[in-house]
Amino acid sequence: MNMRNSVASEFIIWFLPATLLLLAACDSRTISTPSVMTPANVIIQINNNAEATSDTNLIVNLQADNTDRMLIGLDSLLHDAVWEDFDTLKILHAPRLEGSVFAYGRFATAGGGTTGVFYDDIVLDFTAHINSIEANAVSDTLNAGETIEFVMETGEEG
Numbered sequence: 780m781n782m783r784n785s786v787a788s789e790f791i792i793w794f795l796p797a798t799l800l801l802l803a804a805c806d807s808r809t810i811s812t813p814s815v816m817t818p819a820n821v822i823i824q825i826n827n828n829a830e831a832t833s834d835t836n837l838i839v840n841l842q843a844d845n846t847d848r849m850l851i852g853l854d855s856l857l858h859d860a861v862w863e864d865f866d867t868l869k870i871l872h873a874p875r876l877e878g879s880v881f882a883y884g885r886f887a888t889a890g891g892g893t894t895g896v897f898y899d900d901i902v903l904d905f906t907a908h909i910n911s912i913e914a915n916a917v918s919d920t921l922n923a924g925e926t927i928e929f930v931m932e933t934g935e936e937g
Contacts, residue, residue: 817892818846831902908934
């Protein structure tokens with residue numbers, strides 16, 4: 780009997796005369812793919828994990844083990860970023876708009892392993908919140924040179 784064999788994935792297929800097809804599992808011929816290492820222990824922190832800032836220059840601290848390249852930006856799809864050599868610090872310039880702003884990042888190894896997207900956020904706050912203000916004087920009528928004491932209670936720290 781004349782038989783030809785070929786390997787397809789993890790199966791051996793024998794073609795026999797009269798179009799009879801025989802399929803057999805073949806454990807000894809499994810093909811293993813090498814694993815690709817990815818960056819680990821990734822941390823992104825804006826302004827040392829501060830809750831809010833009035834500065835549009837954001838200091839982004841980065842940590843990622845086994846990392847050679849990074850992609851850091853303000854757009855969730857990272858369209859505003861380019862791959863660059865990994866560094867533990869990146870300065871981003873946020874638009875002057877009140878509210879939350881996010882820093883996003885992906886990281887890569889020299890072997891081509893990449894992470895998903897990591898992020899951190901901070902609130903941009905340019906408006907001072909004043910709960911109350913009080914003016915105290917010696918009398919209701921003020922003369923030149925008299926002192927007025929102002930007491931103000933703010934609604935935020937810092």
